Amino acid sequence: MDDGGAGGEPGTFAxxxxxxxxxITEAVPSVLLWQRAREPHLGRWALPGxxxxxxxDVEASVRRHLAEKVDLAEVAHVEQLGVFSDPHRGPPPRRVxxxxxxxxxxxxxxxxxxxxxxxxxxxxxxTAFDHGAITRDGLDxxxxxxxxxxxxxxxxxDAFTVSELRDLYAAALGHRVSATNLQRVLTRRGVLVPTGAxxxxxxxxxxxxxxxxxxxxxxxxxxxxxxLRPPGDTG
Amino acid sequence: MDDGGAGGEPGTFAxxxxxxxxxITEAVPSVLLWQRAREPHLGRWALPGxxxxxxxDVEASVRRHLAEKVDLAEVAHVEQLGVFSDPHRGPPPRRVxxxxxxxxxxxxxxxxxxxxxxxxxxxxxxTAFDHGAITRDGLDxxxxxxxxxxxxxxxxxDAFTVSELRDLYAAALGHRVSATNLQRVLTRRGVLVPTGAxxxxxxxxxxxxxxxxxxxxxxxxxxxxxxLRPPGDTG
DNA sequence: CCACGTTTTCGACCAGGAGGCGAAAACCAG
DNA sequence: CTGGTTTTCGCCTCCTGGTCGAAAACGTGG
Numbered sequence: 281m282d283d284g285g286a287g288g289e290p291g292t293f294a295x296x297x298x299x300x301x302x303x304i305t306e307a308v309p310s311v312l313l314w315q316r317a318r319e320p321h322l323g324r325w326a327l328p329g330x331x332x333x334x335x336x337d338v339e340a341s342v343r344r345h346l347a348e349k350v351d352l353a354e355v356a357h358v359e360q361l362g363v364f365s366d367p368h369r370g371p372p373p374r375r376v377x378x379x380x381x382x383x384x385x386x387x388x389x390x391x392x393x394x395x396x397x398x399x400x401x402x403x404x405x406x407t408a409f410d411h412g413a414i415t416r417d418g419l420d421x422x423x424x425x426x427x428x429x430x431x432x433x434x435x436x437x438d439a440f441t442v443s444e445l446r447d448l449y450a451a452a453l454g455h456r457v458s459a460t461n462l463q464r465v466l467t468r469r470g471v472l473v474p475t476g477a478x479x480x481x482x483x484x485x486x487x488x489x490x491x492x493x494x495x496x497x498x499x500x501x502x503x504x505x506x507x508l509r510p511p512g513d514t515g
Numbered sequence: 516m517d518d519g520g521a522g523g524e525p526g527t528f529a530x531x532x533x534x535x536x537x538x539i540t541e542a543v544p545s546v547l548l549w550q551r552a553r554e555p556h557l558g559r560w561a562l563p564g565x566x567x568x569x570x571x572d573v574e575a576s577v578r579r580h581l582a583e584k585v586d587l588a589e590v591a592h593v594e595q596l597g598v599f600s601d602p603h604r605g606p607p608p609r610r611v612x613x614x615x616x617x618x619x620x621x622x623x624x625x626x627x628x629x630x631x632x633x634x635x636x637x638x639x640x641x642t643a644f645d646h647g648a649i650t651r652d653g654l655d656x657x658x659x660x661x662x663x664x665x666x667x668x669x670x671x672x673d674a675f676t677v678s679e680l681r682d683l684y685a686a687a688l689g690h691r692v693s694a695t696n697l698q699r700v701l702t703r704r705g706v707l708v709p710t711g712a713x714x715x716x717x718x719x720x721x722x723x724x725x726x727x728x729x730x731x732x733x734x735x736x737x738x739x740x741x742x743l744r745p746p747g748d749t750g
Numbered sequence: 751c752c753a754c755g756t757t758t759t760c761g762a763c764c765a766g767g768a769g770g771c772g773a774a775a776a777c778c779a780g
Numbered sequence: 781c782t783g784g785t786t787t788t789c790g791c792c793t794c795c796t797g798g799t800c801g802a803a804a805a806c807g808t809g810g
Binding site: 463484487490 | 755756757758759760767768
Binding site for chain 3: 693695696699700703715716717718719720721722723
């Protein structure tokens with residue numbers, strides 16, 4: 281079996297880390313992209329990332345590279361998506377990439393370099409390599425986790441009303457969400473707690489909304505999944 | 516930042532693929548391990564795998580390496596677990612590994628090389644590198660997916676009774692499972708279908724059990740997860 | 751200051767999913 | 781035919797989540 285490949289010893293490959301950084305803007309998810317200034321794929325938009333360093337694991341590496349594009353303090357959550365290793369996912373030399381999902385709250389608007397911008401996921405520009413597909417993977421992961429974890433904390437401000445949170449969830453999921461149900465589900469799971477404060481009504485009046493916050497700001501799988509629990513464990 | 520590292524160009528690393536191959540034996544999960552005959556970690560037990568090749572993606576690679584240890588036709592399911600990249604996960608030179616989960620049905624008993632054997636996960640021998648932790652990750656993944664996917668097809672024989680399937684699930688999950696509930700849940704989801712046949716009673720007599728099979732032999736997430744469905748989608 | 755529109759909140763209702771239990775069914779052995 | 785054994789099935793209950801509508805709590809305009 282040919283182990284050669286351009287540049288490098290047999291069985292070794294350039295390893296990149298990439299981040300799908302998502303944020304809800306204008307009632308729709310957006311992803312952080314930067315425009316390539318060199319070949320290959322000059323002018324196309326790519327995910328933030330870079331080479332894995334010698335003394336870091338992939339998560340440390342993606343945080344280091346991300347810090348060059350945004351203030352890391354604004355990124356509320358990071359998790360691994362998976363490995364993308366198709367030999368033809370880009371022009372030679374071959375590259376293997378570990379992709380991550382990153383989330384930024386709506387109230388944060390981190391400064392970004394000139395070559396970098398947020399792009400609505402429903403109107404992606406021409407993307408480099410397989411970064412379009414990786415972005416879709418990241419969005420799918422976010423949508424799945426919204427319903428069985430407390431991952432909303434990474435999209436929402438510290439304090440918010442139920443209506444605001446509903447709009448956030450609706451934007452991320454891509455369909456309408458009932459405020460009644462959202463509040464009940466999240467409260468019953470203990471991920472949503474009232475602060476006691478109330479928000480001022482809008483210009484048209486209306487009852488003042490209660491202000492909530494997430495009880496935890498680290499990811500927690502609230503549902504030990506549905507079926508086949510141990511006996512005596514009544515949900 | 517030092518990009519050197521032993522042997523290799525800056526930013527390139529040896530990339531391995533590894534497989535946590537699980538199979539239910541004697542009412543407990545076992546993992547396929549082989550005993551290292553060379554340093555480092557001579558004599559310790561390691562997961563099957565090897566170097567990523569130049570013309571294959573990681574999944575093709577893990578299947579190729581796995582074929583050296585077991586008949587691939589016996590492996591009913593393969594999926595990616597994630598990347599393990601701690602710089603100190605093993606002695607230098609540094610290696611990055613993509614781990615997979617593989618499942619073998621109980622009725623298959625593939626021939627394995629002399630250096631290879633099944634080991635109960637509750638009595639693991641001294642493992643090489645971080646392979647013990649990776650094995651635990653694989654088992655966790657299996658347990659989670661048993662409750663919200665049809666992944667049982669990869670552990671069970673083609674045909675089986677509900678009692679046999681209950682024992683299989685109980686072994687994999689590590690706790691008792693109700694046959695009544697198991698049959699109801701899986702049937703309602705449409706993953707379990709009766710063949711019409713019945714199995715002969717055991718030596719002590721008893722009502723003959725109906726024989727079932729899985730309706731599909733590819734992974735399917737049966738539960739579009741619990742909460743926050745689109746309106747009108749009544750579960 | 752009172753009627754009206756607006757927004758939020760809360761309770762009630764309903765369906766579906768899942769765990770628990772016991773009776774009935776279907777077999778074997780003596 | 782009686783007793784032991786195993787499987788199967790129906791019934792009950794709890795919990796979760798979707799839906800709806802009434803009530804609460806505001807502004808505004810007459």
